[in-house]
Amino acid sequence: MNFEHLRALAAVVDEGTFEAAADRLHLSPSAVSQRIKALEKSVGQVVVRRTVPCTPTHAGSALLRLARQVQLLEAEARHALGSETSAVTSTPVAVNADSLATWFLPVLEEAAGWPDTTLDLHVEDQDHSSRLLRQGDVLGAVTADPAPVNGCRAVRLGAMRYVPAAAPALRDRFVGASGPDWSAMPVLAFNTKDDLQRRFLASRGGAGQPPMHTIPSSEAFVAAVRAGLGWGMVPELQVGSDFDDGRLVLLDPAAHHDVVLYWQSWTLQSGRLDRLAAAVRRAGRLLRS
Structure with missing residues (x-):
């Protein structure tokens, strides 16, 4: 499975159109389309619904999770190797609006000191945010669901x-x-x-x-x-x-x-993800035990 094809899938889903994904990847829309078609051929399934915005199919969601995991680990490997080309990575996170307006704010203060990471916050109801983990849209989520999503771990924060x-x-x-x-x-x-x-x-x-x-x-x-x-x-x-x-x-x-709220995130050996989880747990001390 070609990672450049996975990178194209993530860009199409994140940007919503093939044209916007092409701008992000510095490719032509035709090149992005060819990569998506090659990915679909390799797995034997359609991975992107050609709607506006584009959305992943069930197979596409599984591949999107893989794409985001590889992107995160690739960035950390470049950093560990001292690569001058190591880029700032985006960390998509789901959080409910009430948390974002209250106890989650200290996480933003800590993230202000992370030069290697940007936050991409998805505001979603706590009863539905775990869906974004399943779809591969986010790396972590504040959720009311205590049952870990497949491939994730869940930590109780408070109420x-x-x-x-x-x-x-x-x-x-x-x-x-x-x-x-x-x-x-x-x-x-x-x-x-x-x-x-x-x-x-x-x-x-x-x-x-x-x-x-x-x-x-x-x-x-x-x-x-x-x-x-x-x-x-x-x-x-x-x-x-x-x-x-x-x-x-x-x-x-x-x-x-x-x-009762939980923090769910992927079970990856990732320093950046661990750092985010630690910040969320510290902020969660404002919640009732």
Whole structure:
């Protein structure tokens, strides 16, 4: 199996088109196409869906994992040999938005001192990020999945605690003698994958279909809760002193939901990957044990 063919596959998937991959590899689009066709001939399967953007097939995902592993090990071998041509390597990582806005930030501070590595962050829900490992899109992922992806190892980091919060004015508008009117009080969701609010409502015996706003930004989500747009399950790490200062109120002081997070990465003998994993574990000390 020709590594130049694998390199072309990674470039096509990363860049999304054959033309952009050609620019990255300093080749013609025809040369990139020939390398992909040669790779497909060697494995006897189609490896790239010719869509916009291009995506790997199941066979392509397996080869993409191999391509990224070889690229990482090649870069480390060049560094160990003192090669003047050793390049800065990109490290693709999947992390959920709430983690990126809170406890993961110290990882970025450490990465600022890594001259041989750039980070390529993929923001994905913690319940779905392990899929990116399976597809070969990332080298490591913050995930809620404790079962290691084939070829990976999983390390428990800790738990993010979410609590039901609202602006005092919103709570006062919808609270009655028997408590909040869950069926009428507007609620927020991060996106269609966010089911924290639905789980909370289900624990209250269901609440019909309250008005729901979608806010696909971790910072804007908390800002929208503060603004009174709706209530939501917010990370304790993100609200700071809002409860003490009265900007937010807990809708149920006894209720919370803990999301246990894990770091999964490939089982490679890689100093760069080990360095990243160590940084993630240190940052994860901010999570609940």
